Amino acid sequence: MKEQQEKPRIDLGNLKAGGFIKERGKDLFTVRLRVPGGRMAVPRLKKIAEVAEKYGGEFVHLSVRQSIELININFRHFDAVVQELGEAEQQVASCGARVRVPVACGGCEYNPNGLVDTQKSALEVDQRLFGAPTGHHKFKVAFAGCPFDCPKSSTNDVGFQGALLPKLDKGACISCGLCAKNCTPGAITMGEDRKPLLATDPCIWCGDCVKVCPTGAWEAKQTGYNVRIGGKWGRNPLVGTLFATFLPEEQVVAFITGVLAWYKEKAEGQGRIRLGDIIIQEGPALLLNHLRQQFPHSVVAATVPPQVIDTQVGVRGVQPWQP
Amino acid sequence: MATIDLRGVSCPTNFVKAKLALEELEPGDRLELLLDDGEAVKNVPRSLKGDGHKLLGLQKTAEGDYLLTVEKGEE
Ligand code: HEM
Ligand code: SF4
Ligand code: SF4
Ligand code: SF4
Numbered sequence: 282m283k284e285q286q287e288k289p290r291i292d293l294g295n296l297k298a299g300g301f302i303k304e305r306g307k308d309l310f311t312v313r314l315r316v317p318g319g320r321m322a323v324p325r326l327k328k329i330a331e332v333a334e335k336y337g338g339e340f341v342h343l344s345v346r347q348s349i350e351l352i353n354i355n356f357r358h359f360d361a362v363v364q365e366l367g368e369a370e371q372q373v374a375s376c377g378a379r380v381r382v383p384v385a386c387g388g389c390e391y392n393p394n395g396l397v398d399t400q401k402s403a404l405e406v407d408q409r410l411f412g413a414p415t416g417h418h419k420f421k422v423a424f425a426g427c428p429f430d431c432p433k434s435s436t437n438d439v440g441f442q443g444a445l446l447p448k449l450d451k452g453a454c455i456s457c458g459l460c461a462k463n464c465t466p467g468a469i470t471m472g473e474d475r476k477p478l479l480a481t482d483p484c485i486w487c488g489d490c491v492k493v494c495p496t497g498a499w500e501a502k503q504t505g506y507n508v509r510i511g512g513k514w515g516r517n518p519l520v521g522t523l524f525a526t527f528l529p530e531e532q533v534v535a536f537i538t539g540v541l542a543w544y545k546e547k548a549e550g551q552g553r554i555r556l557g558d559i560i561i562q563e564g565p566a567l568l569l570n571h572l573r574q575q576f577p578h579s580v581v582a583a584t585v586p587p588q589v590i591d592t593q594v595g596v597r598g599v600q601p602w603q604p
Numbered sequence: 605m606a607t608i609d610l611r612g613v614s615c616p617t618n619f620v621k622a623k624l625a626l627e628e629l630e631p632g633d634r635l636e637l638l639l640d641d642g643e644a645v646k647n648v649p650r651s652l653k654g655d656g657h658k659l660l661g662l663q664k665t666a667e668g669d670y671l672l673t674v675e676k677g678e679e
Binding site for chain 2: 393455457458459462463465489492493495
């Protein structure tokens with residue numbers, strides 16, 4: 282009877298989606314928390330601090346993908362940790378071959394560059410797709426509010442980047458030249474008539490012209506997400522390539538769902554393989570066609586496969602290092 | 605119209621100085637700001653617009669700096 286009591290009673294259901302990571306030390310685990318978009322309500326932060334103080338080590342770790350990780354949690358305390366965090370509606374994150382917690386920058390609410398509500402999108406994706414098994418490998422999503430792209434969206438399986446298509450009302454222009462001065466890629470020049478001329482190719486859809494124009498002569502014709510697919514980092518990095526432009530914000534979940542369905546089908550029988558490698562193998566046209574059926578207005582006419590970043594260039598062909 | 609020389613003043617100090625100068629004025633009053641090329645001329649006008657002031661024009665000076673004319677907005 283005594284033995285029975287000393288055996289840890291752990292609800293293994295808590296471990297299903299992952300988020301509990303074995304540490305070097307005996308019995309100790311890192312508990313990765315679910316923080317979509319990196320937004321943390323202050324009362325939740327207080328609760329996390331309380332739980333970390335009670336069960337964890339002397340610090341927490343702020344992870345690269347915006348999680349707070351509790352360090353040195355004894356596995357016997359999993360239930361208590363989950364239950365106490367739950368009092369502030371704080372949940373544990375996902376690991377393994379699943380849709381991970383989405384990353385996002387602050388977006389447009391208080392950041393002057395933001396063009397779209399990245400926080401809303403991240404929360405929606407987290408609510409609808411968090412922990413969904415992919416059948417193959419991890420699946421990462423990120424949201425950047427504008428083409429500055431602080432979250433490096435194209436290094437994710439699906440990366441969303443806020444974008445604005447500008448339109449000029451010539452009549453409202455006072456020929457101040459501020460837009461041409463502000464357009465970093467040099468897409469705007471001032472014409473003979475002292476009115477701006479837009480060259481589409483260099484335009485990166487940042488919206489700076491709209492933001493600076495004193496009269497509202499430049500306005501948004503369209504806003505939404507430019508979507509890059511097939512990115513990842515790690516040992517064999519890939520940069521995702523453009524598959525859709527100006528995807529309406531409300532279609533984000535459906536779009537990811539469409540990509541996941543294609544990934545599951547094409548990766549069938551291939552084990553642990555990332556989406557980007559499947560696109561390289563199958564060619565991007567198949568995925569473009571698949572997505573075009575559902576998103577005819579957003580999917581681009583053509584694209585290239587995810588781009589390999591060779592991180593070992595400087596040492597290739599050099600005499601091997603001798604121990 | 606007063607001119608404030610913000611050349612050599614980096615972001616965001618140049619914007620804060622412009623803001624303080626505008627606080628001394630009445631809505632509808634105008635002010636000229638002398639700005640460096642680069643970050644300053646890109647950021648200061650946009651931030652002033654965000655604060656509700658009216659941008660009236662931008663001129664390149666003979667020295668290659670920029671002269672921005674602003675009208676103070678309503679409080
Ligand atoms: C990292 C070192 C540890 C710390 C900081 C720690 C801290 C705590 C705290 C604060 C509680 C009280 C929880 C509560 O009543 O709300 C607790 C309970 C408990 N601890 Fe630990 N503990 C540690 C290691 C261990 C180890 C190594 C074991 C097992 C060999 C263990 C087994 C237990 C058990 C069985 C309980 C009772 C759980 C319950 O009330 O349901 N702890 N611990
Ligand atoms: S990506 Fe754009 S909106 Fe997001 S933090 Fe960077 S600059 Fe701001
Ligand atoms: S959206 Fe950006 S890149 Fe395009 S014209 Fe406007 S300022 Fe230039
Ligand atoms: S910023 Fe606006 S008003 Fe000034 S030149 Fe450009 S379009 Fe015309």
